[in-house]
Amino acid sequence: MIAAERRARIKRMLMEKRYVKVADLTRVFDVSDETIRRDLDELEKQGILKKNYGGAELIEDSYIVPPLRIRNEENMDIKLQIGRRVSELINDDSFVILDAGSTTLCVARALRDKRINVLTNDLNIAYEFSNTQNINVFLTGGMLKKENNSLIGPEAIKSIATYNASIAVIGTGGITFNKGFTTGDTFEAEVKRAMMASADKVIIVADYSKINKKAMVTFADLSEADEVVIGGQADEDFVAGLVEMGINVICC
Numbered sequence: 019m020i021a022a023e024r025r026a027r028i029k030r031m032l033m034e035k036r037y038v039k040v041a042d043l044t045r046v047f048d049v050s051d052e053t054i055r056r057d058l059d060e061l062e063k064q065g066i067l068k069k070n071y072g073g074a075e076l077i078e079d080s081y082i083v084p085p086l087r088i089r090n091e092e093n094m095d096i097k098l099q100i101g102r103r104v105s106e107l108i109n110d111d112s113f114v115i116l117d118a119g120s121t122t123l124c125v126a127r128a129l130r131d132k133r134i135n136v137l138t139n140d141l142n143i144a145y146e147f148s149n150t151q152n153i154n155v156f157l158t159g160g161m162l163k164k165e166n167n168s169l170i171g172p173e174a175i176k177s178i179a180t181y182n183a184s185i186a187v188i189g190t191g192g193i194t195f196n197k198g199f200t201t202g203d204t205f206e207a208e209v210k211r212a213m214m215a216s217a218d219k220v221i222i223v224a225d226y227s228k229i230n231k232k233a234m235v236t237f238a239d240l241s242e243a244d245e246v247v248i249g250g251q252a253d254e255d256f257v258a259g260l261v262e263m264g265i266n267v268i269c270c
Contacts, residue, residue, distance in 0.1 A: 248268070
């Protein structure tokens, strides 16, 4: 198992248990204490955990993006409302990039009656459009990230760069003023950046639970979003701050 995969699993364990022991991790991953301690050092640098004697604990103000199977069950009514609102912003004959994720999947469901072209790295979104005659679907290449059925890596980034889209709809794991838009995976962050660079307009979608949450990797500054669509009871002061920065915020 490569270090990145092992560290991702450690983060998931922290999300569930809030605390991990070095001795337990060496048994789970069948590696040395030194290897686990290097993993914990790296995660501490990223602001995910705080090491202590014999283990590490999750930093309370950090946020680890849950697996897709969990996100698909969280705030679903709100995400569907986001999807309907975003669909109103997209005209027929548009070329739309849809990022992978539970909120963007709800956007896809709301777009089924549109006459558009879609590029996505999400196999779930591609399947959502599989029986629609009015939507042409383009899939990126890349390595399959099995936990959420998304395509990532250099091949995905290279294929995205060849397209010129009118709109990119991007999900986010967290939004803060000091760290911008964040996600829980380095490879996903790279794909999101490529999608944003290939579109004339960027729409960031998030439910209210992502506000003032900071995930592991920043993929964009707040100023890089043309519009932010937030679902649910969004913090009024936070929204006002975004508006002051010149960002068009749509609450639904």
